[in-house]
Amino acid sequence: MVALVHVPADPDHPDAWTVEGTVRVGDAVDLAIHGSTDFSLDVATTRATMTEPHRRVHRIVALPAGAPRTPESVVGRAMIGLPLVGNAHLAVIYVGVHPDQRRRGIGAALWDAGLDIARDAGRRVVISDSSYATEPEPGPDALESPTGSGRIPVHDDATRFALARGFTLEQVVRHSVLTLPARVDHLRRDPGASYRVHLMQDEYAAEWLDGLALLKTRMSTDAPSAGLELTEDPWDADRVVADAADIRRRGQGFLVAVVEHVPTGEPAAFSMVEYPLDKPAVVFQGDTLVLREHRGHGLGMVAKIAVLDALAGVRPRAARIHTWNAQENAHMLAINVALGFRQASVDAEWQRAL
Ligand SMILES: CC(C)(COP(=O)(O)OP(=O)(O)OC[C@H]1O[C@@H](n2cnc3c(N)ncnc32)[C@H](O)[C@@H]1OP(=O)(O)O)[C@@H](O)C(=O)NCCC(=O)NCCS
The missing domain is CATH 3.40.630.30 (Gcn5-related N-acetyltransferase (GNAT))
Incomplete structure (x- = not known):
């Protein structure tokens, strides 16, 4: 059903086209949540992230089995970050699937492949995050942060996926923007x-x-x-x-x-x-x-x-500065609010043992 291809760092590798595929899906996921591609990395930057000195990064793309091997066929992507200095016990895994292609097992296939990489690297904890356009009011659609500060929507693809994959919500992070x-x-x-x-x-x-x-x-x-x-x-x-x-x-x-x-x-x-x-x-x-x-x-x-x-x-x-702060980080948030930063969206920080 789903074909997975590992993204090579080498621009001359025959699968180098996958870098553009991962960028395309990233843009589609960001547009659906934020209505902008401010956070997206272009092809050159994405490639450069794969040879950072203090973190090993693996990327995988998913495409329908049998689809042409081109960037346009890519429907999902995973990033597996393995810190090499501090925090070498953990893996950061992020999975994103094109909004038109969800609930077809693509996220699960990418997630399983990401877990294999984390296990092979001897990691024992996985951290992930997900973003939401708005922070819900307290109530049945809100999952409260265990810190007591911040909420995320329950009825959302990413929340359902994370909970189904055994993650626990650990922290809610406020994304704010300062207009210049x-x-x-x-x-x-x-x-x-x-x-x-x-x-x-x-x-x-x-x-x-x-x-x-x-x-x-x-x-x-x-x-x-x-x-x-x-x-x-x-x-x-x-x-x-x-x-x-x-x-x-x-x-x-x-x-x-x-x-x-x-x-x-x-x-x-x-x-x-x-x-x-x-x-x-x-x-x-x-x-x-x-x-x-x-x-x-x-x-x-x-x-x-x-x-x-x-x-x-x-x-x-x-024109704008983006910042992310834990919802319980009162001192930092107070400075940012005074400077004119306004909340734009909200992030969940997820964790599970491997
Ligand atoms: C999270 C995401 C990657 C899931 O991708 P997907 O291809 O739709 O996931 P799958 O089809 O493999 O679903 C796997 C399981 O997740 C759960 N799930 C996913 N979306 C769900 C939804 N909308 N409602 C209920 N359960 C859901 C189910 O348990 C599902 O298994 P099932 O289909 O057998 O019931 C996708 O929604 C996405 O890209 N979201 C935005 C990016 C993001 O936040 N990523 C980080 C997530 S921690």
Whole structure:
């Protein structure tokens, strides 16, 4: 019934056409949920994700058995992400099926193939996510997050599929959008002489590599992760350098603001955005973190506004910033709401043991 083809990273491989197939299905799934393709990766970027330095990525496409082996025949796709440094006990598996082709066993076939890869790699936990256009009101159509913050629709293909495949809802994540230009002058605060902002574009400054490694490591432990079995993802200076190169290789640029604690010369906070170079209107908020010992001084807002100010010069056609925050992450959400971010959709974070 369904033929599965593994997507090769090599553009000269005879099955290289599958990359375009996976992009086409991804666009169709996103259009059905969000009415936009802001999040979709183009062919070159998708291919680049398959040779990242700190994560092994497998992709599989599904097509009706006997259909011509062309991108147009692809009706489903799976992505299996295997972290290689921290969290090497888990696999992230994402399955998407064209909205016109559902309930024909395509998702199940892709899921089974993804599980095989995760098992062969020795992973013991699977995490997945799904997106919904709207967050339902409390009631019979709402599945409540076990954290107590956030809900997703029960009567939805993705929820039914995830529950049928043995997943548990662990966390609900709010997706918000800030329309640019942002009006933030009323939020500007002088952080005082103890703190100084350093901005970097597309490359991390050599003197901040160790500081960024600390900030990014803390990001993996300090962002709320509910019941998800996530552990520390350790970064060092080499990984920070490799990360910058990898963002550029994927056809993206980035801006990062590091807030220095001047008396010690140590990092106190940072915020980062990334943007696909082929989509001038689109920006993604990346990490934002204030180290525990520096909280309560408004440094999250300082770092974010520093990035916004720089972004206006670097990406003058940027029209919107997308961000995702756990619904229980009250402090981060408060900053984002104050900046003008408005909820656009909602995501579920699913987990199951293998
Ligand atoms: C989730 C998704 C991949 C399912 O794809 P699919 O090809 O329709 O799935 P299948 O036909 O293989 O269904 C497998 C099982 O999931 C469950 N299921 C899927 N959709 C369902 C629905 N609308 N209602 C009830 N059960 C459903 C059923 O148990 C089904 O088995 P059955 O057909 O034997 O009853 C598809 O709906 C999709 O692409 N959704 C958007 C992307 C997404 O959110 N992916 C992440 C999911 S964790």
